Amino acid sequence: MAPDRQPAPARGVRHGPRPWLVIFVVGLLLWLLTVAVTFSTRNANLIPTLVLLGSFLVPVTFVAWAFDRAGPDGVLTPQRLMAAFLAGGTLGVLGASVLESSLLRPSPWMWLGVGLIEEGVKIAALWLMAARLRPHRPRDGMVLGAAVGFGFAALESxxxxxxxxxxxxxxxxxxxxxxEILRGLLAPFGHGLWTAIAGGVLFAASARSGRLRLTGSVVAAWLGLSVLHALWDAMHAVAAALALLFTGTDWQWHLLETGYVPRPTSAQVGFITGLQWGGWLVVSLVALGWLRALARRTRPLDAAAGERTAPSWPGWGER
Structure with missing residues (x-):
């Protein structure tokens, strides 16, 4: 008679604050302390500490938050996420820099070119980071994509x-x-969010075949994310153009006709700022809605892949 299979050990119930919350609170206090000491002492040696803490705090926090929500049946580990954050983000930044300097020239289509290049290199970096990952659970793809995107965002910031x-x-x-404050506030709605969507689409397209594939849905996601990226980057220019269109004065139109870009009035500056933030809000809501719809649509694939997934690592994997 075959021996009874031993039940899997129960996961420990964690009490106390979430790791991502501890990371954010401690990191924020350290950054504020660094700001205070740097301003009071004017010690230039503290500038790298100030830059790194301010640029990496929000991205690292959101990667930890995404990992905490990935579920206990995934195959992601902190080591893999760290590699995706550092290596994937670095490869993305380097690839984007080379391609943008080689291919882009000032033009009305430059923003779209930036979006196509940066979203493309992040998907390529994500593909490299996920090359040996099995199975391809869409939720894991979203978390891994977020790690690559937030790594890109931290280095860019x-x-x-x-x-x-x-x-x-x-x-x-x-x-x-x-x-750093501005980019920290905007970080959750940019690169990390967009690459999370790309990761979910890529893994969903590969879940049944067991290998990564470049499908029509992946290409469509790349194009759609590139448009969102372009709108985000061009939002200030779009807001300035709309402000000039609706509130432009005669002298501003005269300068524009003679080939000069007029400076906005103090009233127009506030109008431009409001339009820019409103545009960013719309782009963010579209991306968040896309991610939520993707998560709902791929939930059956997550469940099917979870049945074939080995238990996650202890410690970090216990939720």
Whole structure:
């Protein structure tokens, strides 16, 4: 008579705050402390610490949050997510830099070109990070895609922070901090969200065959995400054009006809800011709705893949 199969050990019930919340709170306190000490001492050696903490805090927090929600039956581990965040994000940034400098020139279509390139290289980096991952559960694809996207966002934000620091009047810590705050607030709705969608679509297209495939749905997702990316990047220019169209004065139109771009009035600056944030909100809602619909549609594939998945690693995997 065959011996009875031993039941799987019950997962421990974790009490206390979630890891992502601990990461955010502790990281935020450290960043605020670094800001205070840097401003009070004017010690330039602290600038790298300020840049790294401010640029990586929100992306790392959201990767931990996504991993916490991935479910206990996935195959992702913290090591794989760390590799996707660092290696995938770095490969994406490097690939985008090479392609953009080689292929893009100033034109009305430049924003779309940036979107196509950056979303394309992130999907390529995601594909590389998922090459040996089995099975392809769509929810795991979303989490792994978020890790690649947030890694890209963290590295990109550190570059923007350093650029803001360097001004014609010297180093500006105020501009650096303001840039980090703005990009930290916007980080959850950009690269990480878009690449999470790409990961879900890619894994859903590959779930039944057991291997990654470039299907029509993956190409359609790449094109759709590129359009959202282009709209996000061009939103300030779009808002400025709309402000000029609806509130432009005679002298501004005269300057425009002579080939000069007129400066907005103080009232128009507020109008442009409102339009820009409103546009970002619309793009974010579209992307969030897309991700939610994708998660619902692929839930049966998640369940089927979960039945074939080995237990997750202890510790981090226990939820």
């Amino acid at each position: 550190s570059g923007y922070a350093l650029t803001a620091l360097l001004t014609v009047k010297g180093l500006s810590l105020t501009d650096l901090v303001q840039t």
